Amino acid sequence: MINILLFLGSYAGGIFYAILASPMFIFAVYQAVYFYNPQNRWWGSSVPNLPYSFIVVVVMGLLFLKSFGKFNQNRLFQIPQFRWMYVLLLLYGIASFYAVLPIGHNQALVFYFKLMVIISIAFKMCESDKDLNIMMYGYIYGAWYISFMAMQKGRNGAGRVEGIGTVDSPDANGLAAAIAPSVVLCLYYFWTASNNKIRLLIAIAGAFIANGIVLINSRGAFLAVALSCGLFMWHMYFSSFQRKYQKAAAVVITLAGLTGAAVIVDKAFIERIYTMTTQSTENVDQESGATRFIFWQSAWEMTKDYPFGNGFQGFNVFAPMYIPEGVDTGESRKRSVHSTWFETLTEIGYVGLFALIMMLYACYRTSNITKRALKERVDVDNYFKVIALQCALLAFVVAMTFMNRMRAEILYWCVLFIACAYNIYVVRYTANQEKASVVKK
Template sequence: MNMNNASLQSKTLQWFTAIACSLFIGGIWHFYPHPSWIISLSVLSLAALYTLNRPFIIVLFFVIFSFFRIHEVFPQLYSLKIPLFLSLGSLTALIWQVGITRQIKLFWCKEFTFLTLFLVIVIVGVIFSSNRLLAIEYFKNIYWKIILMTFAIAILVRTPQQIAFTLKAITIAGALVGIVAIQNKLGGIGLIEGTRVTIGREFGSMLGDPNDLALVLMFPISFAVALLVTHQLPWHHRMIGFIAIPILFWAVIATQSRGGLLGMIAVFGIYGLQRIKSKVLLMTIAVMASGALFVVAGISERVSGGAAEAGIDASAMGRLYAWEAAFKMAVNNPITGVGLDNFYSNYFYYSPHWDGLNHAVHSTWFGVLAETGFLGLSVFISLIVVLIKSANRTLTSVKAVKDEINPAIYASAQAIFAGLIGTIVSGTFLTQGFNWPIYILAALVVAVTKTCEIALNEIEIDTRKSEIQNDSQNDSQNEKNQ
């Protein structure tokens, strides 16, 4: 009865929308009888209807443009304001689906609890930040979008097809950024310290910092590897992974970022851990591969952190000074920290070493500690622990039935767990506590866990039906034999 009522309400809403759009276009035609108006309105109407009925696609593309900075990687797209339109479309579609049609079922989970608690701590920190204008600007321009889209992805991704599309979209976006990075490296464009590749440095892109570029390039590696090694996937999915892996590998090496290299090693290590039984052999391969990677990447040739610097290099000492400053900020502000995006502006007041310049913290953990205090760091670490446990539990459950479950779920479970570990490892040297990667992974952990639960329930139901049917057939056969 409830399903019939819901279906009736949906049809009524569709008829109302169609009649309202027709009357609106008819009114425009009456007052402005020109074909261009009708064509434009028709295109806009179709785009609006597609947006309202496909919120997952719009939200995913907004995340990809925002994180991978596609409009900065390809400056020809910059003037089109694509992220702005995608953000408006995402918000409109979410409000339509959640608030009006109610086609999306909301839920709550432990990950959401810790994420919300951390958000509250960040907001309180913004209010009491040392430079409130900086904190408000970062929250208004970036952070609230990250949080909103985290919840949106977690709620919207519900089918294996959506998961497979997400894997491919993130991998392809990363490969596109990697191709441009390699072109810049080969062409000597935007290099800093003479050897480290960047993108869009001339117009102030986030990817103009090689460490941030390494973070963006490292993130899709786990997705690309999952596409390649999951043999149950169609060949064209695996081909995407096969093409993307060397591109991303080369591009991360070109950044000469130690954090990026460590994260990449961690990702491959997780996949190796699942496939190589001998831990001694795995450790040997990991050590040899790490040494080879650092040689190939030319870390020793870097101006900062290279072999020319005796003892602890300047890059490492800079991080140690920054981490000490972060700890002092938290000691001085244990509950709220210095506030969102306030580490850089407070560096002078807390650093034991001043060289005439403020510096970034270059650590996820110390960044969260400095800007949200000890309380914020505790909640943030709790969130990470919950995510790791959930991702590992999901992967274990999926591996047990990998021949029966949809291969996209198995691939995504591998990718998310490996990507989460890689992000955590690279977080020692890369600042990502208030950036996209951890939050995208958090959303995908929740989404894949929910999708996996649905799939496992279906498998269990099918198994029970099969058992009942077999028992019934056996009983019938026994009766005949008697």
């Protein structure tokens, strides 16, 4: 019953707030539907059988059109990472003409196109720091819920949590990657919360998410969280840009985090992490661990023969021709490449991989420009918000290195967050300053 009430309350309440308070709440509802995924939940039959995500997108489109003149001030092509994002979409569309799995590729292309449209509209509608916070809180809320589901479901006989994934992240590793970036955002909001009630809610959400990652037992997600949170705390302690008691807060948060980790980490999780440095004897671990580098080498060799890629799951189709005969791949030799970098390479070729790298580099560059601007304005909280967003994107990049996530929702949410921060704190701020200067003259 609690799942049904949470979903219906979030859905109806979010749309209500989007219409009467801030249109940006509609994207938070979209995020919630992504994580709730009612059609694939055990409680899904207890709610009306409606296309919930489609309804949200329609409402989003109507809200956008209602205030088109205002929202259209946000220029998509002023944002470097968006230009590269559209190049990726274009290359994926071109690959339709030679994809080895044309039906599967076209389905993936339609999903990818819809995602690009939604991300673009969300960017257009994000006008202020408040709007950006709504999106980030929406992500944390969704990550909290799926972690709550992980606790309800519990581990299976293999020590993993399966069967609670999202539409584009149905397996355990993909789900863990989807929530990993939210941990560092929880750290940021816990530190900068304006009151103790918000701080308590963020602490609860962060604890559930961390516990969810432990339960899911994903090595890639563990690395993602460790690196992103470690980098954020390093900036928080060693940065020359400080707010009052910042170093003390960094020490307290670090100690609290380590204490919490000691409480929730169990033997199964420790053993799972230990396999990152050892050879496993289980077939499933051989595929995801010991043989992964061989898959990557095979993907590189494949791309020499197919420099423009082979479309959706191009590696899976031709893998038997490139994976050495002596490699144990289990029941089938048609295996996934287990890396977004090589997934992109084998699906849309060298140019596609270059576009992906440039999209991520543009995020890095624009976020650094944003940090410099905020530092000049002595805006400490938003300066560290941008650092948190950098660390969140880093978390997903680390996780996606070990799985196929080129078209993952969360990757483009992270790109969206950084794009909005750059637009709000640099592009729009500069434009407003120039207008004010003209008025004074």
